[in-house]
Amino acid sequence: MKQPFESVVTLHSATVLRVCRSLLGVHDADDAWSETFLAAMRAYPDLPDTANVEAWLVTIARRKAIDLHRAAKRNPLPVEELPEAPTALGIPGMDDTDLWRTVGQLPRKQRQAITFRYLAGMSHAEIAAVLGGTVDAARRASADGLKNLRKSYPGASTKGARS
Amino acid sequence: MNDIRNDDTITALAAPINPDKLAELHRRLEAAAQSEGLLDVAYRIVDSPVGRLLLAATPKGLIRVAFANEDHDRVLETLAAKVSPRVLRSPRRLDTAARELDEYFQHQRKTFDLDLDLSLSKGFRQLVQQHLPEISYGQTRSYKEMAEMVGNPKAVRAVGTACATNPLPVVVPCHRVLRTDGTLGGYIGGLDAKTTLLELEKAA
DSSP states (O other): OOOOHHHHHHHHHHHHHHHHHHHHOHHHHHHHHHHHHHHHHHHGGGSOTTSOHHHHHHHHHHHHHHHHHHHTTOOSSSSSSOOOOOOOOOOTTOTTHHHHHHHTTSOHHHHHHHIIIIISOOOHHHHHHHHOSOHHHHHHHHHHHHHHHHHHSTTOOOTTOOO | OOSOOOHHHHHHHHOOOOHHHHHHHHHHHHHHHHHTTOOSEEEEEEOOTTSOEEEEEOSSSEEEEEEGGGOHHHHHHHHHHHTOSOEEEOGGGGHHHHHHHHHHHTTOOSSOOOOBOOTTSOHHHHHHHHHGGGSOTTOOEEHHHHHHHTTOTTOHHHHHHHHHTOSSTTTSOGGGEEOTTSOOOOOTTOHHHHHHHHHHHHHO
């Protein structure tokens, strides 16, 4: 049985906003969030009951992010180059802030794979569906991202990082 | 690898998410869903002398009033299954209903002037519910009298069921129906709620 759409918003609102921010930057993320949930609400009655709702939302969010980029006549592919925007840095010392700062320095593919895997909790197959490419490529991007994180994130274990 | 080359993205990933931001985005979604015709069921929760009431409306009108003891989450799930899963907390559509209920509880209103969507009830139950507002404020009827009123004097039990399954309590005044001996009978919101409503109407 399908949950009321309000439950979908409550459960996934913050994750979708984080994903939109990681794809577009803080500035345009609000518009992408709005378009994502509006499109999701339109399609929701037809979503199979067994679907992974979060992966579905992230897929829509990515498509909306690309649309917004095109509409703004920026690079057709999101994220590689972002426009300069006034900083809206969070409170220093907040949980995870340092880790995500490090994630932000990863190459695009790795950063997206890590974002989808650990922010959105998606499987490698779902990440591959969102990013395009094979499941193996998604797994590799995620593994390489983790490896790089272990190297550069202070305090993380480096065991097994070298191959 | 460690050169900082994309400050904005780092900011985006690191920024904590403010609950006010999520509330603002929710309001944007409510407005957009309404103007795109996607808001199949809007709801809000209001405080009242009989506890927290859930109010839900379709574009046709008020479809559900639910007491806290009915479990609002369960009520919303039922609405999602029976009406549409496009259920969103969206207070604005319920502004009039909330105001009229407020006036009712303040002794400033005796009848409700609201569009109702009776589609959750069928057949005889809906017929009874359509006739319930004919019992005026401060008055009561017995289940038997109610059965006579809808032209089916033998259907006393069915009237009881129609009252017990009234999807719009308070607004559709099933609380004004009592047993023939004057005792309360049952009530969806519990007997305390029924007593509160009857006393409120007596005091006015």
